[in-house]
Amino acid sequence: MEKAVRDFRWLSSLLVSVLLVSGLVQPVQGADISPESLPRYVAVLPALGDGTEGERNDLHLAVNNALGASNFELLKPASTQQLLETIFLDESLTLETMPAKQLAERLRVDGLIYVEMVEISKIYVAAYAQYKVAIRIKFYSLQHDRIIWEHEDSETEREGGISADPLSFLATAISSSRILTDAVRLQLTDVLARRFAKKVPQPQALFAKAKPPEIVSALSNASEGPFTSGDEIRVLVEAEPNLNIEFQLSNSDRLWPLSEQSTKKSGELSAAAKAHKSPLRRYTGRFVVPKGLNVDEAQISLQVQRGREKPITWLVPGRVVIDTRPPKPVTSLNALPQANLVQLTWQSQGDESAQEKYMIERALKKSGKFNRLAIIELTEFEDDTLEPGNAYRYRVTPIDPAGNRGRSSTVQVETLRYGPTSIDKDIGQNVFYKAAGSPYQISGAVNILKDVKVEFEPGSVIEFMPESSLTVLGSITAKGRPSEPIIVKGNRWQINHTLPSPSLSLYDHIHFRADANSVEGEKKPSEGLIRLQQARVELGNCTLTGVQLQLQQGADAKVSKCHFQQASVAVALHRGKLSVKDSRFVDNQLALDNHSANADISKSEFAGNQRHIQTQAPLKLSGVSFPKDDFIGLQQRLQGHVEIDWGSLPESQNLQAQWLQTLWIQTTEAIAEQDWRSARKRLSQASKVMADPRFEDLIESLYLLQNPAARAPDIKNPRLLSSILKLREQGKRARLVWLPLESFEQHKSFTLSYLHYYHAKLMADGILRVDPTALEPAMLLREEIGEGIDHDLGALFLVDEDMMQVRLKNLGFIRQPPLLKSLQLVKPARKQLCNSAGPWAYGEQAVDGANPIDDDGCLSLRVTAARDLDLYLFAGNQMGQFVQILPDQCQETGVLSNRVTAQQTLAVPQNNNQQPTVAQRREWPYTHFFAVGLADASASRYLAPILSQSSALCQTSQNGEKASLKQIQQLLYIADKRSGGNLQWMMTAGGAVPSQAQE
Numbered sequence: 001m002e003k004a005v006r007d008f009r010w011l012s013s014l015l016v017s018v019l020l021v022s023g024l025v026q027p028v029q030g031a032d033i034s035p036e037s038l039p040r041y042v043a044v045l046p047a048l049g050d051g052t053e054g055e056r057n058d059l060h061l062a063v064n065n066a067l068g069a070s071n072f073e074l075l076k077p078a079s080t081q082q083l084l085e086t087i088f089l090d091e092s093l094t095l096e097t098m099p100a101k102q103l104a105e106r107l108r109v110d111g112l113i114y115v116e117m118v119e120i121s122k123i124y125v126a127a128y129a130q131y132k133v134a135i136r137i138k139f140y141s142l143q144h145d146r147i148i149w150e151h152e153d154s155e156t157e158r159e160g161g162i163s164a165d166p167l168s169f170l171a172t173a174i175s176s177s178r179i180l181t182d183a184v185r186l187q188l189t190d191v192l193a194r195r196f197a198k199k200v201p202q203p204q205a206l207f208a209k210a211k212p213p214e215i216v217s218a219l220s221n222a223s224e225g226p227f228t229s230g231d232e233i234r235v236l237v238e239a240e241p242n243l244n245i246e247f248q249l250s251n252s253d254r255l256w257p258l259s260e261q262s263t264k265k266s267g268e269l270s271a272a273a274k275a276h277k278s279p280l281r282r283y284t285g286r287f288v289v290p291k292g293l294n295v296d297e298a299q300i301s302l303q304v305q306r307g308r309e310k311p312i313t314w315l316v317p318g319r320v321v322i323d324t325r326p327p328k329p330v331t332s333l334n335a336l337p338q339a340n341l342v343q344l345t346w347q348s349q350g351d352e353s354a355q356e357k358y359m360i361e362r363a364l365k366k367s368g369k370f371n372r373l374a375i376i377e378l379t380e381f382e383d384d385t386l387e388p389g390n391a392y393r394y395r396v397t398p399i400d401p402a403g404n405r406g407r408s409s410t411v412q413v414e415t416l417r418y419g420p421t422s423i424d425k426d427i428g429q430n431v432f433y434k435a436a437g438s439p440y441q442i443s444g445a446v447n448i449l450k451d452v453k454v455e456f457e458p459g460s461v462i463e464f465m466p467e468s469s470l471t472v473l474g475s476i477t478a479k480g481r482p483s484e485p486i487i488v489k490g491n492r493w494q495i496n497h498t499l500p501s502p503s504l505s506l507y508d509h510i511h512f513r514a515d516a517n518s519v520e521g522e523k524k525p526s527e528g529l530i531r532l533q534q535a536r537v538e539l540g541n542c543t544l545t546g547v548q549l550q551l552q553q554g555a556d557a558k559v560s561k562c563h564f565q566q567a568s569v570a571v572a573l574h575r576g577k578l579s580v581k582d583s584r585f586v587d588n589q590l591a592l593d594n595h596s597a598n599a600d601i602s603k604s605e606f607a608g609n610q611r612h613i614q615t616q617a618p619l620k621l622s623g624v625s626f627p628k629d630d631f632i633g634l635q636q637r638l639q640g641h642v643e644i645d646w647g648s649l650p651e652s653q654n655l656q657a658q659w660l661q662t663l664w665i666q667t668t669e670a671i672a673e674q675d676w677r678s679a680r681k682r683l684s685q686a687s688k689v690m691a692d693p694r695f696e697d698l699i700e701s702l703y704l705l706q707n708p709a710a711r712a713p714d715i716k717n718p719r720l721l722s723s724i725l726k727l728r729e730q731g732k733r734a735r736l737v738w739l740p741l742e743s744f745e746q747h748k749s750f751t752l753s754y755l756h757y758y759h760a761k762l763m764a765d766g767i768l769r770v771d772p773t774a775l776e777p778a779m780l781l782r783e784e785i786g787e788g789i790d791h792d793l794g795a796l797f798l799v800d801e802d803m804m805q806v807r808l809k810n811l812g813f814i815r816q817p818p819l820l821k822s823l824q825l826v827k828p829a830r831k832q833l834c835n836s837a838g839p840w841a842y843g844e845q846a847v848d849g850a851n852p853i854d855d856d857g858c859l860s861l862r863v864t865a866a867r868d869l870d871l872y873l874f875a876g877n878q879m880g881q882f883v884q885i886l887p888d889q890c891q892e893t894g895v896l897s898n899r900v901t902a903q904q905t906l907a908v909p910q911n912n913n914q915q916p917t918v919a920q921r922r923e924w925p926y927t928h929f930f931a932v933g934l935a936d937a938s939a940s941r942y943l944a945p946i947l948s949q950s951s952a953l954c955q956t957s958q959n960g961e962k963a964s965l966k967q968i969q970q971l972l973y974i975a976d977k978r979s980g981g982n983l984q985w986m987m988t989a990g991g992a993v994p995s996q997a998q999e
Contacts, residue, residue, distance in 0.1 A: 033148050036987060038203040039111020039141050041761050042067075043075040043104075045095060046084070049117040049136075054223075056117050058186060058317035059135065062193035063115055065314055069212045070197060071205040073764070075109055077315065083107055086669075089662055104142040108760050112140040113200075119154070120185070131157040133188040137196055151196050155188040182223050186317050190217065206970055213306045215239045215314055216280055220300050222318030226402040229291040229324045235300060235316060237283040244305045245283050249298040249320060258285035258302075295322040327356055327398040327406035330379075334485050334511075335394060335413035337435075337459065341384040342413050346396055348379055357399045365391035365412065375399070388415050411483040413459070420463075427452055435459035435484070442493075447471045450499065456486055458509070464490025464528075471496040472505060472535070480509035482541070488512045491526045497535035500554065507539045514546035527568060532557055532576065544570070551576040551597055559583055564591065570609075573597035580604055585612070594619055594640075606637075615640035623648045631659035660686055664793055671738040671796065672758075676706035697721055698783070698796075705736060723781050723798050733801035740794040750797065751775040759813050767977045768812045778803040815981030819933035821864040821903075823986040827853055828918065834858035839918045849989070858918035859990075861885075861908040861929060865900040869933040872898065872943065873908060874950055875926035875990070880962025882950045883926075890954030893919075900933075924990075928965060930972065932985045939982035942975040 044064050047056035064077050075083075087106050088094065095103075104112050119134040134154035141148045216238040227233060235247045237258060246255040261282040298320045305311035328349035336343040350356050360381050361370040370393075373383060386392065391414040398406040421437040426447040431454055433440060438461035445468070448454050452474035456462065458481045464470075468490065480486035488495075488510060497505060514528040528547035530537075532555035539549075542562040548569050551557055555576030562583045564570035570588040571578070577598045585591035587608045592601070594615040603623040606612040612626065612634075613619065622645040626634050634655060646656040663686050670679035680702040687695040700713055701720040712718075712725055724734040743753040749772045756763050763770075781798040808814045825847040828839045834857060844860075845851060853859055863871060873885035885908060887898040894910035894917070907916035934940060949963040949971070963971075972985045 033141070033144065033201065035204050037143055038201055039143070040073055040203045041109040042072040042111035042113060043080050043107045043109045044113045045080070045115060047115040047117055048095065051117045051120040054319065055120055055185065059117055059189050060115060061315045061317050062189045063113065063196065066193040066197035068312065071202040075107065080107070086665065089665055100140045101142060101145050104140065110142040114138040114140065131184045131188065133185060133192060135192050139200060149201055151199060153192050153195055155191050157184050157188060183219055186219055187217065204966070204969065206973060210309060212312050213240055213243050213304045214278065215304065218302060218314055218316045220316050220318055222300065222320045226321040226323045227289050228402040228404050229289050231289045233287045233289065233320060235285045237302065238280050239283060239304070241279055241281045246303045247285055247300055248303070249295060249300060251295055251298045255303060256285050256287045258283040289322055289324065291324055293322055294325055295320060297321055323400060323402040323404060326404045327400045329407040329409045330358070330396050330398055332482060333396055333409045333411045335411045335483060336487060337413045337415050340386050340388050340415065341382060342386060342392065342415065344381045344383070344394055344396070346379055346409065348398065350398065350400070355401050359397040359399060361395040363393045365393055370395055386415050390415055413484070427454060433457060433460055439463040441465060442468050442470055445469050445471065448474045448476065450474055453477065453503065458486065459484035461487045464493030466491040469494040469496060471498060473499045475503035476505045478507050478510055482509060485509045485511050489515055490528065491515055494529045494531065497532045497537055500534040505535065505537045508541055510542045512542065512544045512547040548572060551578055564588060569593050573599055585609055590614055609637065611639065612637040613639065613642050615642060618643065621645065625649055625653040626655060627653065629655060631655040656689060660690065668738045668793060671736050676702045680706065701736070705734060720781065720783060720798060727800060735799050735801040735804065737797045737799055738794060739797065749773065750779050755813065762813060762977065765977065767974050770811060774811055775804065775807055778807060809980055812978050812980035816935050818866045819869050819935060819984040820931055820986050821866045823929065823931040823988050824862045825859055825929065825988050825990065826862055827857060827859050831857050834918055834920065840916060853921050855921060857921045859921060859924065860916055860918050862905055863931045864905040865902060865933065867902045869900055869935060870898055871900045871906065872932040874930040874932065874946070875924065875928070876965055876968060877925060877927050880964060882963055882968060883953055884947070884950045885953060889952040892953050926990045928987055928990055930968070930985055930987050932972065932983065935982040939979050942979045942983045945971050946975065
């Protein structure tokens with residue numbers, strides 16, 4: 001019979017192996033991970049993969065919410081996001097590329113949960129609809145440095161149309177179809193998250209947790225935003241009865257209550273609630289947006305309380321945007337008239353991402369009654385429903401996404417009855433060109449003769465025929481108005497100011513542009529040119545598109561509030577004098593080419609140019625910003641000696657300060673990790689930009705920490721360096737410690753700030769007792785850091801490393817190396833040998849869940865020490881009986897001493913010859929065995945609470961009260977932590993438990 005059983009087991013093993021190779025059966029991942037070694041401090045990482053950022057954020061929140069009642073100690077989502085932002089300041093690192101081990105260590109957790117949205121899809125075919133969500137979740141363990149468990153799941157909602165029943169009461173509270181489809185998605189996401197939370201392997205709880213209030217669904221109408229004054233923000237919850245629920249926005253301390261609704265009819269609950277076994281109730285709350293409240297992006301959180309229990313926080317998916325501010329009126333509203341149409345253009349004062357709309361209205365100048373023409377999203381409009389020779393007024397009103405209307409801007413225009421007018425001969429007398437004669441078409445080479453003054457009326461249009469030019473030997477006055485600019489356009493045209501003149505040529509509110517050249521249906525680039533030589537010209541409020549301003553010998557040009565764009569070279573300075581203020585250079589190949597001119601560029605902006613400045617002479621810029629660049633990238637867009645006065649810019653535009661702040665953050669992270677080489681490299685970069693003698697002190701101090709035997713240099717003000725050298729003379733080690741500013745503001749002392757920052761998990765346990773001044777004697781020097789930015793990041797502390805280590809060990813924050821190597825339960829290879837004199841004659845087998853001990857079997861304990869120690873062995877069963885096996889007070893184990901040397905394997909029990917023997921299962925009916933190692937005699941005081949719970953093997957009754965397995969584990973865990981590892985323990989399961997003991 002026994003042979004038949006062995007043959008059956010062999011065949012079964014062979015079959016499973018074949019199936020595994022063929023892929024028909026998948027091995028259970030994580031089966032080799034015991035509950036005791038599962039991660040406890042866990043961070044749920046932001047979701048990656050398919051879907052929008054909002055949909056992935058909702059999945060991230062759902063997983064966090066679902067794990068709220070688990071045995072994990074979760075890092076809060078807000079804390080996770082804040083730490084990740086700091087970690088990923090270096091753009092070369094991302095969540096996908098950063099090694100999991102490095103990420104877990106930086107987050108100070110021992111487990112990571114990676115969340116991926118594999119698929120999110122909506123399908124509509126006639127009356128049929130389908131909504132599908134699929135996820136993949138991976139559980140990473142820092143201790144094992146690998147993924148220990150994976151989970152893939154999907155959920156699909158199929159209806160004759162998107163269901164309105166994820167929370168059916170939405171149909172009466174919210175009518176938006178977008179909210180209803182969001183509700184379906186959120187329900188599917190929540191189902192998947194809860195299903196994952198039930199399946200994920202969890203560590204054993206150290207402390208009993210009260211069951212949190214049961215929440216089935218929590219939704220809001222956040223996706224209907226942005227909200228404006230008078231709109232309602234609604235929150236809807238399905239949860240257990242008799243709860244006190246309030247909600248708040250993350251940027252506000254005010255709480256709004258949710259009222260519990262009666263649910264007499266089953267149709268008033270969602271399908272998920274109807275299928276729920278325990279009774280549920282519906283809760284609703286609302287908040288009416290008042291005037292003046294503005295919220296960029298806020299999270300809705302629920303404060304849920306059952307009776308007098310401690311309230312819990314439940315995050316509601318979605319982000320709330322509230323905007324009651326009217327948009328700013330448009331600027332630069334211009335109307336370009338022609339015979340039977342008007343082209344309107346304007347500039348928005350809102351954000352590029354604001355998605356404003358504009359209401360266009362028109363009125364006859366005489367009647368004054370405005371009629372709506374259109375609501376558009378562009379910043380230009382062409383009205384071709386006009387009659388020539390009539391005067392009109394146009395009104396443009398901005399409307400933001402929340403529906404707020406800004407102040408209207410108005411422009412007056414008159415459609416033309418005359419023109420075009422041809423100019424193909426020299427102009428020999430003063431002339432005033434009216435706008436009605438536009439367009440003025442210049443053909444060939446036309447000259448304005450010496451001492452002749454030419455003036456153009458606002459609203460005039462000057463059109464150059466291809467390859468035509470206008471040479472000014474006298475002067476031009478072309479002053480448009482914001483509502484009636486003058487237009488200068490054409491293909492490959494030139495305006496040349498070439499003779500000295502007592503008069504000044506003025507251009508104001510002019511649109512210069514070079515139109516594309518059409519050749520056989522293809523558009524080719526064309527450029528206009530304004531050349532100055534021995535002439536004085538002023539340009540104000542001008543836009544130059546594809547047009548170059550060129551200065552030659554004797555030129556004197558003043559430019560103010562002009563816009564240079566889309567030119568190969570916007571401004572070329574060969575000789576002369578140029579002053580540019582309050583202007584913009586945008587999307588040019590080269591914005592400014594300076595050879596040797598006298599140039600004064602101030603209060604201007606360079607953005608989107610392939611190269612901003614190329615100069616052969618030193619050029620100083622004051623108040624000049626580069627909004628689309630970073631500090632390092634900017635250097636590639638500047639060629640030649642360009643000096644920028646960064647102090648003349650506000651913080652938001654000061655690229656140097658922003659770069660320094662990032663560099664400081666990276667430096668402090670390197671110091672926190674004692675990576676002196678990287679910290680020194682970062683500071684060396686900063687010292688090239690900031691001339692501060694403290695940099696030299698800190699850089700040389702970091703070098704000395706990196707190379708303790710190196711010779712110290714002779715520098716000025718060696719504050720840190722001198723202290724390090726003094727410690728070295730005393731034979732002591734020095735170390736730099738960085739702590740953030742907010743840590744001091746919260747904890748008020750170096751000791752508590754240090755422990756909470758570098759030993760956060762131990763401090764969170766609340767097990768170690770800490771004197772707030774324990775580490776103060778080891779701290780020698782404090783140095784504030786953060787030069788070049790407007791606020792401090794924190795402080796550097798020079799500490800006596802030797803004293804620091806001793807005090808941290810005394811407090812329990814530095815552990816002893818491992819005392820125990822292994823604890824194993826074994827049995828003889830054959831059960832029949834249990835009662836023989838040589839039970840191990842044919843070998844042994846490890847005992848585990850797959851290979852238990854029978855009730856009539858036998859066992860032996862094998863303990864291997866990692867170093868010399870005093871060994872204690874205990875055993876416990878499910879009835880609360882807890883006995884001491886070693887030291888052997890009853891002389892039943894045969895072990896004479898509990899002192900074990902390094903690498904020694906001790907077998908328990910032993911016979912009279914101190915050889916390994918066995919204990920009968922009926923005599924040792926224990927569910928778990930504990931090995932406790934003491935590094936020295938002083939650690940025995942930590943063992944006292946455990947000894948008080950145990951009795952000797954030969955005693956028939958238990959001393960003291962009975963203790964559960966969890967209580968014993970908790971006592972050992974606390975003793976281990978408080979002793980700093982001078983007491984360490986291991987536990988192993990006792991195999992199959994007799995049925996009576998199990999009951």
